[in-house]
Amino acid sequence: MKTYNKIWLHFVWSTKNRERLITNSLKFKLIHHIKEYGEKNDIRVDTINGDMDHIHLLVKMKPIQSPSEIANQLKGEPSNWINKMKFLETDFAWQSGFAVFSVSESFVNKIRQYIKNQEVHHRHVSYLEELDNI
Numbered sequence: 001m002k003t004y005n006k007i008w009l010h011f012v013w014s015t016k017n018r019e020r021l022i023t024n025s026l027k028f029k030l031i032h033h034i035k036e037y038g039e040k041n042d043i044r045v046d047t048i049n050g051d052m053d054h055i056h057l058l059v060k061m062k063p064i065q066s067p068s069e070i071a072n073q074l075k076g077e078p079s080n081w082i083n084k085m086k087f088l089e090t091d092f093a094w095q096s097g098f099a100v101f102s103v104s105e106s107f108v109n110k111i112r113q114y115i116k117n118q119e120v121h122h123r124h125v126s127y128l129e130e131l132d133n134i
Contacts, residue, residue, distance in 0.1 A: 014054035
């Protein structure tokens with residue numbers, strides 16, 4: 001019998017010192033790169049979006065994976081890629097930690113919509129205000 005699971009995780013991490021480095025142009029490239037990198041490394045990134053200083057990801061995790069492993073992979077390689085490609089005039093880095101929340105199957109679509117609407121959401125609530133409400 002094949003292992004059956006529905007383990008959904010909502011990840012959030014910010015740029016180092018919450019620097020507003022993720023321009024629209026970089027965000028488009030970064031989203032594409034993280035999804036592609038995830039596919040190549042057997043990490044299912046369902047939805048990804050963010051703002052200038054952080055990103056949100058909805059990931060369907062496999063039972064053999066750990067949240068730390070997923071975050072380390074999806075943070076480490078893409079930040080190295082940004083620097084290697086010299087998309088910015090300064091070095092790019094993520095903060096050292098991350099936030100991760102389990103998502104019930106019944107809330108997956110709600111979280112997808114929340115992630116997709118980050119630009120609109122952050123016109124009304126800053127990232128720091130959002131963290132204070134968690």
